[in-house]
Amino acid sequence: MNATLRLGVIDGDGIGPEVVAATRAVVDEAIAAAGGPSVDWVPLLMGHDAIEAYGTPLPEQTLGALADLDAWILGPHDNASYPAEMRVAPGGAIRKRLGLYANIRPAAAFAGVRAKAPDIDVVIVRENSEGFYADRNMFAGSGEFRPTEDVAMAVAVITRAATERIAHQAMRMASTRGKHVTIVHKANVLPMTTGLFRDVCYEVAQHYPDVRVADEHVDAMAAHLVRSPADFDVIVTENLFGDILSDLAGELSGSLGIAPSLNCSDTKAMAQAVHGAAPTLAGHNRANPAALQLSAAMLLRWLAVRDGDPILANAAERITRAVSGTFAAGIATADLGGLASTSEFTEQVRARVHRR
Known part of the structure; x- marks a missing residue:
């Protein structure tokens, strides 16, 4: 010390x-x-x-x-x-x-604070370096483009390396909590980007046999958090989805x-x-x-x-x-x-x- x-x-x-x-x-x-x-x-x-x-x-x-x-x-x-x-x-x-x-964001209800979901106790582990965020998805410059006044485009980047390290963070955290990780993605619509995120998280999970792992689409996850938050322990997801879900979880626990x-x-x-x-x-x-x-x-x-x-x-x-x-x-x-x-x-x- x-x-x-x-x-x-x-x-x-x-x-x-x-x-x-x-x-x-x-x-x-x-x-x-x-x-x-x-x-x-x-x-x-x-x-x-x-x-x-x-x-x-x-x-x-x-x-x-x-x-x-x-x-x-x-x-x-x-x-x-x-x-x-x-x-x-x-x-x-x-x-x-x-x-x-x-980006580690816990959401838990406190005695004495009125909460929409008094049984919520989750941690959202959000990948913070890439994804859909235009200030973090390019080596240099912004990942948003406007080729004409009437057209705007954006780039999303998901890499194996970044996904592996955030998945290890989530698995290690779950090992000290409820030993349950939920991978959140949108692979039914974005199979190459968020599908890679989902698949790499499952690969990392093989190193943590004591942790139970499942996955959810982001829209379904939002509904599940509202309906049955106690079913979830650690949630791992990419940047944009993590930002949105963690704000939702914060409000459910009482307030941002x-x-x-x-x-x-x-x-x-x-x-x-x-x-x-x-x-x-x-x-x-x-x-x-x-x-x-x-x-x-x-x-x-x-x-x-x-x-x-x-x-x-x-x-x-x-x-x-x-x-x-x-x-x-x-x-x-x-x-x-x-x-x-x-x-x-x-x-x-x-x-x-x-x-x-």
């Missing part, structure tokens, strides 16, 4: 500075409670602050600093409000530049305001909540910090597994239990029907990280 844990931190736009500050406070408290090291937070710019300082929402200074870090927390961005020539999605650009090929996610490679990881920047709430102390706090717990757990560090694993578990316990006590922000402010919710979580 190092004497100091060095983590990057990017506030982002809108409610970003508030939920990031709330998350930093909880991480500091949990690591201290677990007997861990102090955290050296490395602040970096993205979004409107970066445009003001560097003339771009994602400066090379930030990307270069992230390349020297193993892990960081990313606040939400509001790229729709950037100048037209700068409307890059910073999160996607960071994922592509630093090779964060896996409590939906965490982790973007990772084998060597680097980024905590990033699923929700957006909510600029109309910015500065009012009303934002829900739970999703980013839970994402930070995922980040600490990833570091703990990578480094074999029980202290960080303990800190991650403390955060998860503290957020869950706060909800169970009936304490929530306005988006969940509660009365707590961002700071009040955070203080309740900080107090609970000390409980065993």
Whole structure:
């Protein structure tokens, strides 16, 4: 264990500075409670602050600093409000530049939070580097084309190598959970691309004989998640399908305001909540910090597994239990029907990280 844990931190736009500050406070408290090291937070710019300082929402200074870090927390961005020539999605650009090929998105209901599917407990493992996303399906440039004003075209890329590594992520995760993986595709309509994804996932599954594997078309999967979410454990799919299904699963579990996610490679990881920047709430102390706090717990757990560090694993578990316990006590922000402010919710979580 190092004497100091060095983590990057990017506030982002809108409610970003508030939920990031709330998350930093909880991480500091949990690591201290677990007997861990102090955290050296490395602040970096993205979004409107970066445009003001560097003339771009994602400066090379930030990307270069992230390349020297193993892990960081990313606040939400509001790229729709950037100048037209700068409307890059910073999160996607960071994922592509630093090779964060896996997007892990759990969705589970919490006691005290009204959920459409109170029995949901799934993890969606989303391939993050290619698929149908135009910023990640070409070696250089965009994968969307407009040959005339009346015709638009898009390219989708699925490769064996990328599918193998995301399939291994899903199988390993299922091995620690319910030992059940569902491969989601649309091979009846896209047999060459999503059919390759399905087939390679089945090939990888042969290395995990204890994991039960099935597959579903993406439209059927959406219906199954609504009708019988408890039937599913780990879902692995390509980029676009994973984006859509994870938002659906987040809403079924209660709200996108409590939906965490982790973007990772084998060597680097980024905590990033699923929700957006909510600029109309910015500065009012009303934002829900739970999703980013839970994402930070995922980040600490990833570091703990990578480094074999029980202290960080303990800190991650403390955060998860503290957020869950706060909800169970009936304490929530306005988006969940509660009365707590961002700071009040955070203080309740900080107090609970000390409980065993």
